[in-house]
Amino acid sequence: GAGVSQSPSNKVTEKGKDVELRCDPISGHTALYWYRQRLGQGLEFLIYFQGNSAPDKSGLPSDRFSAERTGESVSTLTIQRTQQEDSAVYLCASSLDFSREPLHYEQYFGPGTRLTVT
Amino acid sequence: AQSVTQPDIHITVSEGASLELRCNYSYGATPYLFWYVQSPGQGLQLLLKYFSGDTLVQGIKGFEAEFKRSQSSFNLRKPSVHWSDAAEYFCAVLKAAGNKLTFGGGTRVLVKP
Numbered sequence: 001g002a003g004v005s006q007s008p009s010n011k012v013t014e015k016g017k018d019v020e021l022r023c024d025p026i027s028g029h030t031a032l033y034w035y036r037q038r039l040g041q042g043l044e045f046l047i048y049f050q051g052n053s054a055p056d057k058s059g060l061p062s063d064r065f066s067a068e069r070t071g072e073s074v075s076t077l078t079i080q081r082t083q084q085e086d087s088a089v090y091l092c093a094s095s096l097d098f099s100r101e102p103l104h105y106e107q108y109f110g111p112g113t114r115l116t117v118t
Numbered sequence: 119a120q121s122v123t124q125p126d127i128h129i130t131v132s133e134g135a136s137l138e139l140r141c142n143y144s145y146g147a148t149p150y151l152f153w154y155v156q157s158p159g160q161g162l163q164l165l166l167k168y169f170s171g172d173t174l175v176q177g178i179k180g181f182e183a184e185f186k187r188s189q190s191s192f193n194l195r196k197p198s199v200h201w202s203d204a205a206e207y208f209c210a211v212l213k214a215a216g217n218k219l220t221f222g223g224g225t226r227v228l229v230k231p
Contacts, residue, residue: 031217033219041223042222042223042224043162043208045218045219048217056218095217097217098150098212098217099217105167105212105217106152106167108164109154109162111161
């Protein structure tokens with residue numbers, strides 16, 4: 001079946017411009033996550049959506065970052081007024097709800113969007 | 119607060135040799151633990167996970183991991199590495215109330231011929 005998809009795969013933008021990154025989760029997955037991975041570093045949690053609950057935005061690094069998700073489908077991560085330090089790979093993942101399906105819980109990751117801010 | 123530590127940033131191993139990657143966690147409750155692998159240019163793939171029961175868990179690609187509560191560790195092992203095992207490996211712990219994974223910093227494995 002189809003996995004998590006992300007678009008675009010690569011994005012080069014000028015400093016100060018806004019960018020939108022898209023994530024299509026696996027159908028039926030109620031949870032969706034965004035992570036940032038800077039070059040040579042680990043995964044940094046950004047935001048998490050679970051069903052119709054309020055998203056957990058605790059990882060967003062600044063108010064220039066925002067994300068939306070419509071129901072249990074597509075999500076977009078928006079970065080306004082991009083800065084060079086925003087350059088990274090942005091990873092999206094989706095999963096079932098752990099509380100409902102603990103034994104089957106696993107986060108499935110997309111291939112990522114490589115963002116370069118020049 | 120929970121955290122995950124992978125003490126080794128880089129490990130170089132000869133093809134055919136054994137591999138062990140260390141992971142230590144700090145978490146008050148029963149941990150749910152994961153190992154993911156990220157091959158060059160690829161997304162993250164789950165190798166194995168531990169929720170409860172047998173403390174030695176088997177995963178894909180010939181990997182296994184052992185949960186040791188007394189040492190707060192969940193080390194990943196492979197008896198004989200292949201060149202295709204060159205990748206970055208991430209240990210993670212689940213914060214069940216909220217479905218959030220906390221990742222370690224990763225260990226990059228290089229495989230020598």
